[in-house]
Amino acid sequence: MAEPHEVPPGRSGEDGDWAAGLARVVGDRWSILAIRAIFRGIRRFDDLQADLGISRGVLTDRLRRLMDAGVVERVPYQENPVRYDYRLTPKGLELSPMIVALLRWGSKWVGGTQHGPVLVHKQCGTELEQGFWCRTCRTTFGPLGVGARHE
Amino acid sequence: MAEPHEVPPGRSGEDGDWAAGLARVVGDRWSILAIRAIFRGIRRFDDLQADLGISRGVLTDRLRRLMDAGVVERVPYQENPVRYDYRLTPKGLELSPMIVALLRWGSKWVGGTQHGPVLVHKQCGTELEQGFWCRTCRTTFGPLGVGARHE
């Protein structure tokens, strides 16, 4: 196994706030799972609770945090009493590469041979590939081609 | 904001083990951060501890879990007393699309204007793009082009 890219030391310094921000979103067992569920089209509190098998209190808290983080939003679909749909904001939707990467990794490495939905290109049904792309070289490449630069 | 793809209901069913497997890796505040640190080339216990600002006990535990999960491995770099380097296994290295996605998302949405290392194509230094690729259509596409199929 080759070296991953060497990032010039780049002390994590005031990386703390960044990490804290991310922690809101990926820092616990449920948040990503919740995002994934919403991403899959599950939109209501009770459905989320049932699908995830999470306790109601924790779900309430997680959704609130995700809303605070601007990743999820809640839109009323009826008044009297008010009932909500949870959806991803643009910011949340942009997490999809991460979720997709996770899903693909999970289906490759976790949980036996058979598994889960295969992600495909909607237009043609071909299983999608995910990779890095360089617009200068007009080429795709894998993890080992990744480097870093400080700005 | 458009609908994300609708995955045919696809009950999460015995999704539990899958989730449990993933939870080992992304299910807490520290694991991804630790993987990212190792990915960046930080290899030793004390360095990881200092870089992450994590308590030693938790780091011990997280590294052990990641090793159990087969994502990280420990290779002695000296005997007497034995001292270790932590590294990503192939399985761990394949998490990089996920980490990269997260990093990119983080630098776009979290923590102000200025931020962090920019990820680039090592060969030419161009900032990389990450996307989905369809080998049939020979085209790249974004989150909204993603669908799902059950096998």
Next chain:
DNA sequence: CGAGTAAGTCTGATTTTAGAACTCACTCCC
């Protein structure tokens, strides 16, 4: 010998989490 280094372990105090039951504000059906 004394100081330093690396990789942990141990400890008690704090913080989170989980789970189940309960509340509130309605609607639907006979």
Next chain:
DNA sequence: GGGAGTGAGTTCTAAAATCAGACTTACTCG
């Protein structure tokens, strides 16, 4: 109009995870 049902929470207690920091072990170096 009374009972059952639904959706979205809140409240409670117990159990688990986290923290910072001191301590341990096994060396090496000057």
